[in-house]
Amino acid sequence: MKQQLMKWTMVLAMGGALVTGCKKNDAVEDNDEELITTMKLSFVPVGGGTTLTYQFDDADGPGGTAATQDEIVLAPSKAYNVTLQLLNKTVIPVTDITTEVASEADAHRFYYAPTAGSNITVSGLDNDADGVPLGITGTWTTGAVATGKLKITLRHYPGTPPGKAAADAVDSPKSGTDIEVEFNTKIQ
Amino acid sequence: MKSIVALLLATLMAGTSFSQVCNLQLSGHVEDADTKDKLQTATVSLKETGQTIVTDAKGDFAFTGLCAGNYTVLISHVDCEPVERKITLSKNQHIDVFMPHARKTLGELTVEAQRGIANTGFKKELSGKALSESRGLSLAEALSKINGVTILQTGSTIAKPVIHGLHGNRILTINNGVRQEGQQWGNEHAPEIDPFIADKLVVIKGVDELRYGSDAIGGVILVEPKALRNQPGMGGEVNLAYFTNNQQYVASGVFEHQLKKQPAFKYRLQGTFKKGANATTPDYRLNNTASEEKNFSATAAWKKNKFSTELFYSHFATKLGIFTGSHIGNLTDLKNAIASEKPSDVFLGQQSYAIQRPSQDITHHLVKSKSLLYKNGHKFTLLLAGQFNQRREFDIVRNTANTKPQMDLSIYTFSEDLSWEHPKKNNFNGAVGISAVQQQNSYAGRYFIPNYEANTFGGYFIEKWSRHRWEVQGGLRYDNKTINTTRLKFNGSIINYDFNFSTLAASLNTIYKPNEHWRLNASVSLAGRAPYVNELLSDGIHHGTATYEKGDIGLKTEQSVNLSAGLSYQHPSDKVGFELLLYSNSINGFIYQQPMPNNPVLTIAGAFPLLQYQQTDAVLRGGDLSVFYKPSPALEWTGKASVLYARNRTANDWLILMPANRFSNELTYNFKAGKKVSGAYLSAEWMHVAQQNRVPSDKNGAQDYKAAPAAYDLINLHASATVPVYHKPVTFSLGVRNLLDAAYRDYMNSQRYFTDEMGRNISLRIKLAL
Numbered sequence: 001m002k003q004q005l006m007k008w009t010m011v012l013a014m015g016g017a018l019v020t021g022c023k024k025n026d027a028v029e030d031n032d033e034e035l036i037t038t039m040k041l042s043f044v045p046v047g048g049g050t051t052l053t054y055q056f057d058d059a060d061g062p063g064g065t066a067a068t069q070d071e072i073v074l075a076p077s078k079a080y081n082v083t084l085q086l087l088n089k090t091v092i093p094v095t096d097i098t099t100e101v102a103s104e105a106d107a108h109r110f111y112y113a114p115t116a117g118s119n120i121t122v123s124g125l126d127n128d129a130d131g132v133p134l135g136i137t138g139t140w141t142t143g144a145v146a147t148g149k150l151k152i153t154l155r156h157y158p159g160t161p162p163g164k165a166a167a168d169a170v171d172s173p174k175s176g177t178d179i180e181v182e183f184n185t186k187i188q
Numbered sequence: 189m190k191s192i193v194a195l196l197l198a199t200l201m202a203g204t205s206f207s208q209v210c211n212l213q214l215s216g217h218v219e220d221a222d223t224k225d226k227l228q229t230a231t232v233s234l235k236e237t238g239q240t241i242v243t244d245a246k247g248d249f250a251f252t253g254l255c256a257g258n259y260t261v262l263i264s265h266v267d268c269e270p271v272e273r274k275i276t277l278s279k280n281q282h283i284d285v286f287m288p289h290a291r292k293t294l295g296e297l298t299v300e301a302q303r304g305i306a307n308t309g310f311k312k313e314l315s316g317k318a319l320s321e322s323r324g325l326s327l328a329e330a331l332s333k334i335n336g337v338t339i340l341q342t343g344s345t346i347a348k349p350v351i352h353g354l355h356g357n358r359i360l361t362i363n364n365g366v367r368q369e370g371q372q373w374g375n376e377h378a379p380e381i382d383p384f385i386a387d388k389l390v391v392i393k394g395v396d397e398l399r400y401g402s403d404a405i406g407g408v409i410l411v412e413p414k415a416l417r418n419q420p421g422m423g424g425e426v427n428l429a430y431f432t433n434n435q436q437y438v439a440s441g442v443f444e445h446q447l448k449k450q451p452a453f454k455y456r457l458q459g460t461f462k463k464g465a466n467a468t469t470p471d472y473r474l475n476n477t478a479s480e481e482k483n484f485s486a487t488a489a490w491k492k493n494k495f496s497t498e499l500f501y502s503h504f505a506t507k508l509g510i511f512t513g514s515h516i517g518n519l520t521d522l523k524n525a526i527a528s529e530k531p532s533d534v535f536l537g538q539q540s541y542a543i544q545r546p547s548q549d550i551t552h553h554l555v556k557s558k559s560l561l562y563k564n565g566h567k568f569t570l571l572l573a574g575q576f577n578q579r580r581e582f583d584i585v586r587n588t589a590n591t592k593p594q595m596d597l598s599i600y601t602f603s604e605d606l607s608w609e610h611p612k613k614n615n616f617n618g619a620v621g622i623s624a625v626q627q628q629n630s631y632a633g634r635y636f637i638p639n640y641e642a643n644t645f646g647g648y649f650i651e652k653w654s655r656h657r658w659e660v661q662g663g664l665r666y667d668n669k670t671i672n673t674t675r676l677k678f679n680g681s682i683i684n685y686d687f688n689f690s691t692l693a694a695s696l697n698t699i700y701k702p703n704e705h706w707r708l709n710a711s712v713s714l715a716g717r718a719p720y721v722n723e724l725l726s727d728g729i730h731h732g733t734a735t736y737e738k739g740d741i742g743l744k745t746e747q748s749v750n751l752s753a754g755l756s757y758q759h760p761s762d763k764v765g766f767e768l769l770l771y772s773n774s775i776n777g778f779i780y781q782q783p784m785p786n787n788p789v790l791t792i793a794g795a796f797p798l799l800q801y802q803q804t805d806a807v808l809r810g811g812d813l814s815v816f817y818k819p820s821p822a823l824e825w826t827g828k829a830s831v832l833y834a835r836n837r838t839a840n841d842w843l844i845l846m847p848a849n850r851f852s853n854e855l856t857y858n859f860k861a862g863k864k865v866s867g868a869y870l871s872a873e874w875m876h877v878a879q880q881n882r883v884p885s886d887k888n889g890a891q892d893y894k895a896a897p898a899a900y901d902l903i904n905l906h907a908s909a910t911v912p913v914y915h916k917p918v919t920f921s922l923g924v925r926n927l928l929d930a931a932y933r934d935y936m937n938s939q940r941y942f943t944d945e946m947g948r949n950i951s952l953r954i955k956l957a958l
Contacts (some may be wrong), residue, residue, distance in 0.1 A: 034585055034594060034634075036792050060679070062736065062791040063727050090678040100587055108586070158512060158584040159534050160544070171524050173532030177517030178586065180794035 110135030118148020154179035210255035221286035310393035324429035341937040354406030369601035380552035382483035387414035402693030403717035424958035433949035436464030469944035565611025618651035691716030778806035785889030848880035868909035900932035
């Protein structure tokens with residue numbers, strides 16, 4: 001029996017040696033694939049002109065270095081075709097999350113909420129396969145010179161089936177928030 | 189039953205056969221199997237004749253004038269597990285009986301207790317009837333039947349024990365002698381232990397804590413299995429349970445065997461399967477609150493003369509669903525969810541056993557080897573253990589094809605303990621021990637805590653003295669812990685931190701028994717707890733509470749001074765008695781999460797309130813009182829009260845997340861044992877939990893999202909009876925929790941922001957002894 005005890009002691013000791021032997025875990029952080037660090041908006045003026053880009057950028061994710069956020073500056077009385085892009089910059093190569101959102105369009109929806117007096121209206125959002133707004137692309141129309149704010153919200157429907165409907169408000173209990181960014185806007 | 193028939197036949201034969209005379213002798217000798225002490229005043233009885241005698245100073249006994257036949261000899265002693273022997277008497281016979289210590293394989297504490305020195309500190313246990321009533325519940329829920337123990341919950345599937353307001357790393361859980369090491373720091377990380385392993389759950393404070401660590405500021409929970417079988421042959425037990433609220437069924441079985449040819453060897457196999465569907469509040473069913481648990485354990489022991497060794501393996505695996513409506517994207521979502529009276533209908537109404545995201549998947553393995561050697565009354569113990577714990581948490585993800593966990597933590601722990609207990613001499617006995625722990629943690633997926641290696645070395649010394657009406661115990665312990673952490677970030681930067689903490693603990697208890705009925709005790713305990721890795725280095729969003737949690741690498745060790753006084757009384761008639769405990773636990777450098785309402789963390793999903801780990805000076809004062817009164821042998825009333833006042837002394841405010849005061853009354857009616865039915869009783873319990881009014885004030889910004897919920901009352905019922913089925917005892921029990929289907933929320937449940945607690949839950953239990 002003593003022999004058997006010795007055997008088990010050995011097994012445990014060996015196990016201990018193995019664990020203490022294989023030093024600190026040297027694997028690179030397998031960062032949260034759910035992370036979105038950057039939201040980029042590209043503004044193509046209808047009828048020609050220079051493309052403008054504005055973004056919210058938190059390159060290292062939540063915490064750490066603080067996020068930076070552009071002010072959206074647009075020309076008065078103009079229409080822009082706007083395309084939204086989501087990136088995860090904490091992985092190499094940088095991943096484009098927009099395609100992932102588009103591929104599950106029936107479970108996602110972008111909302112655009114300009115404040116009154118910002119003189120911006122957002123219309124013509126693209127739809128998912130069921131004809132419910134998705135909002136990766138849209139048309140922004142500006143009015144007279146003004147300053148204001150515009151909030152972009154990405155909502156995600158966790159349910160199976162997602163049950164997304166055109167009438168769903170931005171704070172629908174059916175969906176949860178993935179993105180909520182409020183930009184300062186200026187028309188000049 | 190068989191033996192009675194045999195006896196009847198035997199007596200009949202004795203009567204008819206003219207040559208037989210009833211003049212046989214059965215003598216014997218009783219010894220403690222572990223210590224080899226001769227056992228005086230052990231009770232020896234013959235079931236068939238009803239004769240009972242006690243052993244003399246040499247541990248000897250003798251029955252005379254017996255007829256030939258089959259007899260069942262029952263030997264019992266206060267310190268030991270009873271032993272039953274079946275013998276066939278045809279001539280004078282002598283038997284040697286080695287009595288096993290009642291809880292020899294349990295915590296060392298109880299072994300001490302059996303040697304005549306009770307644990308003079310705080311000690312409360314759950315066994316027998318109370319434990320039976322909690323079969324099928326989680327470990328924490330079972331423990332909450334002990335006065336002074338409450339639970340911290342995340343919904344109906346996750347519960348952690350809270351002792352006198354303290355939980356998590358401030359409580360040590362000793363699973364079959366081994367310090368449980370998982371990820372116990374998280375509020376939604378429940379202990380990874382199958383309560384069916386336990387024959388007894390014990391909560392201790394004071395000197396005996398020192399055997400397990402210097403950091404048990406809140407106390408120690410001992411999960412104690414039954415001693416292995418001590419009668420050659422096989423046996424077993426099956427427990428079945430069904431709960432109506434969430435259609436949960438539980439099956440648990442034990443098989444034990446002591447070899448007839450080689451009685452030194454014995455083993456036990458045990459397993460539990462548990463599966464529950466979505467839980468129901470009085471008004472709605474909560475989607476994704478199902479759970480599943482698969483546990484298995486095996487024990488093998490060899491005991492011969494003065495040496496014994498035991499090998500134990502257990503495997504715990506659980507899958508837990510977390511209510512879908514509680515997964516929060518950002519602060520706006522949280523506020524919307526809190527503002528609504530009940531969760532959105534999309535998260536309600538599914539009756540299903542399916543577990544979807546968000547969920548947890550946890551496995552825990554434990555291998556233990558324990559060897560004991562007795563020499564001239566000295567006892568040497570070597571305990572080696574290895575543990576592996578994997579915790580995987582699945583969040584709601586964008587891509588439904590994603591099957592990966594978002595948080596994946598693996599921790600290996602190896603521990604070695606060596607102790608020496610000296611025999612009682614000049615009213616002293618005591619123990620010295622050294623221990624070492626090696627730990628390695630690694631993570632995959634989202635960062636919350638870093639990879640780390642921790643090494644702890646410690647030693648303790650305990651002495652106990654007892655004489656006449658006095659008992660004094662004292663002990664010291666020192667531990668040194670080194671933690672080396674590393675985080676290799678996505679951009680290639682390596683963040684390393686090294687820490688070293690020394691902690692000292694000491695305890696002194698005194699007990700005075702002026703007579704058999706009164707017992708007074710007073711104790712002072714010092715404990716020191718090194719900050720955990722999550723408190724030092726956590727950094728990330730906590731989705732359950734929509735907060736950003738941040739550690740502080742500058743944290744120092746927590747130091748507590750706990751003063752307690754106890755008084756108990758039992759009337760000579762045993763009809764009335766009470767037990768009172770008062771305590772005041774001062775904790776300097778108490779580590780807690782301070783909400784920083786003015787410094788939100790801006791993320792792409794909006795601003796998250798920041799919770800920063802900080803230290804303060806805290807004091808927890810409270811008391812537990814229990815009273816019983818038995819107006820007749822059948823009727824018993826028990827009253828309990830537990831109060832706690834927890835202050836943040838630095839801020840001159842209350843501490844957050846402390847259990848509210850509670851009171852309970854239980855009335856039990858015990859039926860007389862009939863010819864067939866035994867152990868039948870009926871009990872009704874009324875429990876009142878007050879509203880927690882002692883919460884931090886909002887003068888420096890909001891400290892909580894929602895005011896503490898209102899007080900609530902619960903009525904619970906229990907009924908049980910044992911009947912023989914094919915000569916084997918079968919116990920049937922019926923329990924009803926929340927009889928009136930009251931809709932309520934509890935301050936200590938993080939889901940109180942979203943949903944009510946479980947409604948009425950009727951349970952049926954069957955216990956079969958094989």
